[in-house]
Amino acid sequence: MPELPEVETIRRQLANRLPGRRIVSVERSEPFMLRDVSVAKLASSLRGRRVESVTRRGKFLLLSLEGDLVLTVHLGMTGQLLLQAEKPSGDHVRFSFILEGGGSRLVFRDMRKFGRLHLTHGGPAARVEAMGPDAWLGDWTADDLARLLARRRAPLKAFLLDQRRLAGVGNIYADEILFEAGLSPLRPAGALSPGEVGRLAAAVREKLDEGVRLRGCSISDYVDVEGRAGGFQGTLKAYGRHGQSCLRCGATLVRAIVAGRGTAFCPSCQH
DNA sequence: CCCAAGTCCTGGTTGC
DNA sequence: TGCAACCAGGACTTGG
Numbered sequence: 118m119p120e121l122p123e124v125e126t127i128r129r130q131l132a133n134r135l136p137g138r139r140i141v142s143v144e145r146s147e148p149f150m151l152r153d154v155s156v157a158k159l160a161s162s163l164r165g166r167r168v169e170s171v172t173r174r175g176k177f178l179l180l181s182l183e184g185d186l187v188l189t190v191h192l193g194m195t196g197q198l199l200l201q202a203e204k205p206s207g208d209h210v211r212f213s214f215i216l217e218g219g220g221s222r223l224v225f226r227d228m229r230k231f232g233r234l235h236l237t238h239g240g241p242a243a244r245v246e247a248m249g250p251d252a253w254l255g256d257w258t259a260d261d262l263a264r265l266l267a268r269r270r271a272p273l274k275a276f277l278l279d280q281r282r283l284a285g286v287g288n289i290y291a292d293e294i295l296f297e298a299g300l301s302p303l304r305p306a307g308a309l310s311p312g313e314v315g316r317l318a319a320a321v322r323e324k325l326d327e328g329v330r331l332r333g334c335s336i337s338d339y340v341d342v343e344g345r346a347g348g349f350q351g352t353l354k355a356y357g358r359h360g361q362s363c364l365r366c367g368a369t370l371v372r373a374i375v376a377g378r379g380t381a382f383c384p385s386c387q388h
Numbered sequence: 389c390c391c392a393a394g395t396c397c398t399g400g401t402t403g404c
Numbered sequence: 405t406g407c408a409a410c411c412a413g414g415a416c417t418t419g420g
Contacts, residue, residue, distance in 0.1 A: 118392090118393065118394085119394095120394095176394080191394080191395085192394095193393085193394060193395085194392080194393050194394060195392095195393090229392090229393085231393075231394060231395080232394095233394095233395090244395085244396090268403095270402085278394085280394085280395085287393080287394070288392090288393060288394085337392080377393085378392095378393065378394095379391075379392075379393085
């Protein structure tokens with residue numbers, strides 16, 4: 118599941134290798150995953166176009182191209198971006214962009230087709246603008262977080278998953294953040310004390326930072342642009358650990374559906 | 389059949 | 405009472 122740390126890992130690799138290079142052609146397109154542009158227009162617009170920069174906002178990757186074009190990429194649940202020297206690899210290749218110089222290519226694989234690709238002019242796709250500040254690099258403070266939480270009745274977990282508040286947290290990091298902060302995912306978001314808000318703010322930064330340092334979480338499909346796994350999955354204390362004992366207090370972690378998502382937490386030390 | 393999960397969409401609820 | 409904001413849950417997708 119590509120969340121902020123996984124997308125940031127990919128962004129760093131692409132930022133090292135794409136700027137200045139041209140897209141020679143678009144070899145494959147999946148219409149279902151395409152937005153704001155047709156298959157034909159995508160191919161004609163990208164042909165010969167030079168990549169200028171690779172940035173990120175939340176879970177969105179933004180490839181800025183010459184001519185004020187922006188390719189907005191969301192990897193969905195099982196999306197992968199791979200830089201490959203020669204042959205396209207395996208199944209589920211939805212898009213393939215041929216790069217100038219030696220037959221290398223940028224490949225977008227996605228088994229479940231939850232990923233999306235937008236091509237827009239003059240700025241990123243509209244959906245990017247609807248997001249809150251970046252959960253990791255945004256300049257929000259604990260006071261800002263308190264204002265975002267105030268009066269909300271939705272459970273804390275739903276708040277963390279809502280990209281309009283903070284952008285970048287998904288299901289895995291949400292469970293880890295709440296475990297780290299010692300807060301129940303079921304807790305109404307607006308009911309936190311100032312001290313608890315402070316713990317939550319610190320845990321958001323800390324867990325995302327750890328995820329970036331370990332180059333992402335490869336619990337199912339995630340790999341970086343060279344096909345390598347990350348290391349965060351070795352640190353999991355809550356996600357997927359229901360039925361196992363709590364690494365903090367020894368009680369048994371439970372599973373619940375919160376905000377429509379599988380959620381593991383310790384009923385004994387997360388309040 | 390259930391589970392995995394990010395985002396969009398719909399329809400019902402809350403509270404100012 | 406009116407209405408915007410809020411919130412829960414379904415749809416979408418395809419393998420394990």
